[in-house]
Amino acid sequence: MSRRPPRGEYIETDTGNKVARKATLVGTQNIMLGGKTVIQPEVMIRGDLVRSVPSSSSSASAPGSNTAVAIGRYCFLSRGCCLRPPGRLYKGAFTYMPLRMGDHVFVGSQSVVQAASVGSHVHIGAKVVVGEFAIIKDYVRILDGSIVPPNMVIPSFSVVAGQPARVIGEVPEGGHEAFELRDLYKTVGNNPQPAAPS
């Protein structure tokens, strides 16, 4: 990566992340990006909602465990989406739990994700709400406008839609490659490349 003066719309990090200057990242020290992740403008990541384990519990408060949001490689957070760690009462006290996201996760614009974990190769459409502590496995496609209820588990290769979301179909064998976000990654940034012909 060439050392260019940071002027463009995006900040490009050494690991290839492209973070828009207009994105709102709260509590950046608690946000882990795996690299090659695109964060578009007006995205909000609530890294401040970090796990607040009660002091009585001695086991879970290891220094490395205060990651609020962990994002893998080649994720794409579209404009206006929000990643928010889920929170609940745990042993009588309210605490947030980390939000983990695998590789090649696309989050559509104006979606809110409060899942406990999102697997790899997941496509979350636009204006989707993923409820707290939902678990989304790999190769899942959530269609636009769905509302995934809290605590829902979505198994791999599901197509999910509706309010509340239900599994409406299976991802066919030939549809796995469509989850790849490497090409999409190249099309944004300060010197974007045009999309591949097909």
Next chain:
Amino acid sequence: MAPLTPYTYIQCPCSDPSNLSYSRASDSGSPIDGNPGFDDEEHTFDPRAPRSNYSLYPLEYLLYCEDCHQIRCPRCIAEEIATFYCPSCLFEVPSSNLKSEGNRCTRSCFQCPICIGPLSVTSFETQPDPNLLAAPDHAAAPHSGPYALNCSYCHWSSAEIGIKFDKSNGIHGQLAKLRNGGTTRLTAKERKERRKDILQSGGGGGGTAPGASGDTGNDQQAIDMETQFTNLKSFYQGQLSESTSGGNGLSSLGDLGFASPTSLSRIMSIYTGGSLHDKKSKSRVGSMREALDPNEGLIVADLDESAAIEKLHSEGIDGTVDTEQLLNQPPYLGEPHLHGRSRFGSELRPIPYLLRTKRSKRCPVCRHIISKPEAKIQTTRFRIRLIAGNYVPSITIRPLNLNDNNGAAGTPLPPTAPLPDTLQPLKPAHFLLIFKNPIFEGVKISLATPAKTPGRFASKVTVLCPQFEIDANTDVWDEALKDDGARRRGAGGGRKGDERPGSTQGQQRAEAGKIWERGRNWVSIVVEVVPASLRLDTLPTEGPEGEKVDMSPLKEDEDVLEIPIFVRVEWEVDAVGDDLGSSLASSRDKEAKEKRELAYWCVLGLGRVSQA
């Protein structure tokens, strides 16, 4: 109206009647001769025919059999279940459990009967005891007392139907014992004892029936399906034993009726597993009486609906259930028979999750496996995955702006650009079809399309370059190393000037037989369409053979411009120097060059025609 994204659907050859014998597919050794598109009487595929709905698939849904060299669609594959698992807890269910426990999860995975959202087990003591905060690590301690299933989407709770649980685990087993309202389901032992009591107190038999008929309304509430079944079973067993003891005389006349012992024992053996069928039944004759009172299993239809009407008054329409909710309900034997009675939300029960499967797929002709997932649930890998996208060229459609005179003219719109909402009728529109070759051989592609699309509103279609060749696919690394400009220039082909000045585009359009652009393993060609006017008054009053023309108003999706297009792909398989194409099964054949051909119909959905 929702704008339509251009789509490409491929017709699986299995739906073509000329392929029913699979003869063309099975002779894998010899090259296919002739024109398969024309040897079935020049018929054009009509994407609007009602049948076409069932044979058109996007490329992703298609598989490819390497031995038959043919496309396989979800309709023409044989599926085998590899694993059953619960979609909620993701635990595998062995198939032996499946036979005994049914096709639903027997852990604590339930769906809300109202909204089908997932239910979670929560304790009733919502206020945590502040003293317990200090208590170390006894996770079980704060949660005690009754539990309920709660829907976090619609806030339904199983407490609404009076179901609470003592323990937080093994919900399925607990729920099976609980009836709505919290009363426990009768166990087999209790049922037996209760039955004994009734028989003793009532004097048994049908004698009590007329006197107790006033009470039967209440009694019926108590008789659940299981009790009724045992009552009926024991009643008929008694009848059978009576008839064997007393039977004589009249022979086979009565043997066929409902009341005859033979047919009865046959029916009972169906429902009770054959244990009742005895050899003596042939000798029995005569007829038997039917059940006469609840103890014998008779349930009189409850025609008194005043309770339901009253409930409807008090609860209103919100308290009732809809058909979908009813259909989602699994049968529950612990309740009285519903007889179409379940109309209120209070009668619904939590739905255990239906199990899901991982399936492998076989070619129906050669029985080779063409898709096989790993059996483990957590893995998403496939052992075998022969998808059509690796063998069949993909077709991408992009609107082409030829008439615009500004700088953007002649460039295909970027895929992110908003698509034009509708196509203007009777105005030529251009589309770029991008064919991408996935195989490691150069392929020759021939296209054929009817000059006018089938259907009432025939649009004119011209494929400017119906025959072209695409270079072979190469290694992924070449693509990564190559920069964009080099790809643009590519192998030249029929491109007319790289700078594409806007004024020359008028000529570009007229160039028949030339491809538009060429890349490493892709070629783009131009298709010109003149959409038909959708006005009914422009329709001819008579068809070519004088038949009546359908003048009914526009049907659903009749304004979508769909082009049937016949694609024939030909390529040669080089058996010797074929290191890249080793994935092709045909490379095993010990011939120097082998011709391969694949031909199929596909449908290009270009967009909606404006109705103005």
